Amino acid sequence: MTTVKDTVHDHIEIDGVGAALLDTPAVQRLRHVKQLGTVRLVYPSANHTRFEHSLGVYHLARQALDHLGIGGRQADRIEAAAMLHDVGHGPFSHNLESLTHRRTGKYHDDVEELLDGGEVGAILREHDLDPDRVAGIVAGEGTYAGLVSGELDVDRMDYLVRDAYHTGVPYGTIDTERFVRELTFVEGVESGGDSPTLVLDEGNVQTAESLLLARALMNPVVYTHHVARISKAMLRRAAADLLEATATTAAELRRMDDHDFLAAVRDCPATAEISRRYDERDLYKRAVWAEYGDVPDRVHDADHATELALEREIAEEAGVAREDVILDVPPEPSMRESTARVTVNGEVRRLERQSPLVSALRVAQRNQWRLGVYAPDSATDRVGRAAAEVLGLDPDALVIEVRKAMPTTLDEF
Incomplete structure (x- = not known):
């Protein structure tokens, strides 16, 4: 042992x-x-x-x-x-x-x-x-x-x-011991199925809600913080350029670790500038930070090829190089935890059916969703206006970043 x-x-x-x-x-x-x-x-x-x-x-x-x-x-x-x-x-x-x-x-x-x-x-x-x-x-x-x-x-x-x-961050705190202690398997929960399904035992609706709430609270302050999203988008761009510029395959990229990948993008001329920016935390800034309801359906539904085309169009409209524009369209908001099963009065139910909290958190999740367009600091104004034109966004409804001399809060950092 x-x-x-x-x-x-x-x-x-x-x-x-x-x-x-x-x-x-x-x-x-x-x-x-x-x-x-x-x-x-x-x-x-x-x-x-x-x-x-x-x-x-x-x-x-x-x-x-x-x-x-x-x-x-x-x-x-x-x-x-x-x-x-x-x-x-x-x-x-x-x-x-x-x-x-x-x-x-x-x-x-x-x-x-x-x-x-x-x-x-x-x-x-x-x-x-x-x-x-x-x-x-x-x-x-x-x-x-x-x-x-x-x-x-x-x-x-x-x-x-x-x-x-x-x-x-205190929001992710949950009682793992209680979760483990209250888990049980129930036969035949799925329609027409006999396979056992994992559920929380009687009296644990709030236990399940705590998992949902923890994930919902961690999301905007940790997982989708704008600095994390911008740096992730920059590394995705570097990875795509690495595959185009070198003999590296996607299968090889998949088996790299963090150090392998950073070394590869440092050594590749096509990705060296993004690598430098990442290493020095000289990140792109938000040119556009738009709410869910302000984004047209055609942008929400865009596939990868369409997103690349929109990036090129924004760059051309703004008069900047293609590599100076990154369009970041998050996936549709989802809440897998809401389908967890809990036992209520001897009946196994989905949490979304039992808990009014689920509906509120779904609304909050959509309210937290943001479309991002990122560019070097010097180009954010031009890129922001071009992105609004190309994507069909109302400029008055956009949250366009106003840079300050020094960050004063974590949200600005």
């Missing part, structure tokens, strides 16, 4: 297949992938990694398995999936995933080939575990997969408290 001292869960005990997987290259690589990507440019202590998060997910999964009385090979599968659930992440976590998915067809939870070969595959087989079944759990498939990849999963429980701890 291996015991690890953790900032969030104190001592984590690792044994069995988890201990065997711990020192594999696939898991150790996660030491070099930041959990929150560029958020550290806003919160300097947010330097935690996917590695320590994976240990936390493993720890909570074991607690849940003990509470639920699940043992044997099924428990081993879930423990392995918990330890391995993030090995498919590319550099800077989710940040480059849309790019690599367009070119490889794989998301971070598509890990079949990563688990089938090498040391990971050998270890799983030594423990009489089928790599494909473990990969299926990571992808949310099969009985009990909801523990690792679902609406009430231990992945979500760990990252919320861990991200809150390392950023110093």
Whole structure:
């Protein structure tokens, strides 16, 4: 058995297949992938990694398995999936995933080939575990997969408290012990299905709401803070330019860690300027920061090719170089946690049906949504006016950044 001292869960005990997987290259690589990507440019202590998060997910999964009385090979599968659930992440976590998915067809939870070969595959087989079944759990498939990849999963429980701890933001605090203690499986909840579904036991509507609320409060101040979004958008541009300018493939990019990626963009002439700006925190600024209702449907619905065309049109209208304009259209607001199941008066119900808080948070989520157009500081006025013209935005309804000599609040930082 291996015991690890953790900032969030104190001592984590690792044994069995988890201990065997711990020192594999696939898991150790996660030491070099930041959990929150560029958020550290806003919160300097947010330097935690996917590695320590994976240990936390493993720890909570074991607690849940003990509470639920699940043992044997099924428990081993879930423990392995918990330890391995993030090995498919590319550099800077989710940040480059849309790019690599367009070119490889794989998301971070598509890990079949990563688990089938090498040391990971050998270890799983030594423990009489089928790599494909473990990969299926990571992808949310099969009985009990909801523990690792679902609406009430231990992945979500760990990252919320861990991200809150390392950023110093109090909003992500949830009672993980109560969550684990109140989890139960109920047969036949899905229409026409007999597979067990993970639910919170009777009397835990507020427990489920706390998860929803924590995620909703963390979103604007951490996950979608404008500095984090601008720096992420800049790195996505650098990644796309790297693939166009070099022999690097999307599959190779997907297997880089943060350090590999930053070294690659520093060494590539086509991406050197963005790399310099990122290294020196000389970031682009907001030329446009528009609310959901002020953005036309054609922009909300734009695919990647259309977004690139709009960027080029904005640059031409503003009289600046193409690389001086980045259009950042977030996905439609969603709230997966709202479909979590809770037991009320002996009946299993979706949280969105039971909790009036869900509707309020959906409204808040849409109100927090912003379309961004980013440009170098000297070009923000020109780019902002051009973007309003090209995108069909009402200039009077836009929130266009007014720069100050020095930041005075976190929101301005």
